Amino acid sequence: MNDINYLLRQIPKVDELLLHESLTRLGGGAMLTQAVREVLDDLRHDIKAGRVDMLPCRDALVAKATKRMYEQQKPNLQRVINGTGIILHTNLGRAPLAKEALDAVHEAARGYSNLEYCVEKGARSSRHVHIEGLITELTGAEAAMVVNNNAAAVLLALSAVEGKDVIVSRGELVEIGGSFRVPDVLTQSGCRLVEVGTTNKTHVRDYERAIQAGLTGALLRVHTSNFIMSGFVAKPGLEELAKVAAAHDIPLIEDLGSGCIVPLSQYGIYGQPVVADSIKAGVDIVTFSGDKLLGGPQAGIIAGRAGWVAKMKAHPLARAMRIDKLCLAALEATLRLYRDLAMVVEKIPALKMLCEPPDKLLEKARLLKEQLDPYGEISVVTEASLAGGGAMPEEGIATAAVVIKAARQQVSAQALERHFRLGPVPIIGRVSRDRFMLDVRTLDVEDFPQIAARLQAI
Ligand SMILES: *Cc1c(COP(=O)(O)O)cnc(C)c1O
Secondary structure, eight states, rough: OHHHHHHHHHHHHHHHHEEEEEHHHHOOOOOOOHHHHHHHHHHHHHHHHTSSSSOOHHHHHHHHHHHHHHHHHHSSSSSOOEEEEOOOGGGGGOOOOHHHHHHHHHHHHOOOOOOOOETTEEEOOOHHHEEEEEEHHHHHOOOEEESSSSHHHHHHHHHHHTTTTEEEEGGGOEETTTTTEEHHHHHTTTOOEEESSSSSOOHHHHHHHOOTTOOOEEEEOOTTTTOOOOOOOOOOOOOHHHHHHHTTTTEEEEEEOOOOOSOGGTTTTEEEBBBBHHHHOOOOEEEEEEESTOSSSSSSEEEOOOOHHHHHHHHHHHHBBBBBBHHHHHHHHHHHHHTSSSHHHHHHHHHHHHHHOOHHHHHHHHHHHHGGGGGEEEEEEEEEEETTBBSSSSSOEEEEEEEEEEETOOOOOHHHHHHTTSSSOOOEEEETTTTTEGGGGGGOOOHHHHHHHHHHHH
């Protein structure tokens, strides 16, 4: 006990420690004082618990306090290096923004803007005007608006149906992930779900039979995203469905999920529904995400008939879902890039990564291998990566990856995965068949030295 009291008396005072030259060099401040106080409190606690035989020297305490201060200053939401190859990884923030979009965010964030103000008239305006023209131009729709994500867009579109019956195929009652479930969203909108058809096959006549004059408010078509059915399956074409809806004077709503603005078939990416095709087929309201294949910020885009869009803009829920100015700025800048189709794949990072040809990826993987070679046993492999964001769930796209083994053989793939993940900048890879690998599709060449440094640090 005497020892403990002796040790406790030896603990320096906060003010004394703050006078240490390496701390005065940091310029003081409340954060530093707090860090010093916490380090000394911890020490006091450890002494009382009998865990300390000898008081650490002042230099050690100062180093501890400095480290703690820097750790506390580090933002919780931080950059990570994506070595999963999944381009639209929801957990890692989906689409990285184009430079033009970043500049627009910066400009909109640093001062005031004409967000809801018409400069010509000197009067109040709507935030939708900044992007509505771009969306209608790119999709062929009559009108458009934007909300904070696609889940909100679907909810708003259904809410505009005002509690009537909404007919959905049993094959499209899906869960998208992150608790977006079609039946639940429908219930939340106040509408009544009317299921038609079967899990694998739904025909036009199934929809026709379910329509009841006065009761039915809409037909809903849902892109099943990361759920794929094959074999004995059937569903009506969009045009057929649109005709049925029009004949009964009700809207056909389509949740496209990851709406593509331009066809990507020339880059070897097939099967992605393009928004303009849905509009052309006669869909009345199309909704899709801003941060999936579009490659912009989180947003939900609604494009379609003017009457319905006007109804949604005036809906009380629209205010609760409205897009903020930073996303609006990023979205406008991203959409503008689509006006130059020759450049769009070059300028929008998500599309660039998606369309990167296999030989370029292999070259990139060899470059990474070269930088990693001094610190481990590295091999280049060809693999299949996923687009993410519900696009092309089955069709892996050919990619290249490096398989990393530590110089010391006993480090397991799981231990390697953990080591890279827990570094100063988390590096997220994947373990497949007991091998740890980084897919170069989603890696930036500028991050290669950082990856090498992390391997060296084992
Ligand atoms: C991704 C997705 C959603 C949800 O979109 P968020 O932008 O994440 O809110 C809804 N429906 C479909 C079909 C999707 O693929």
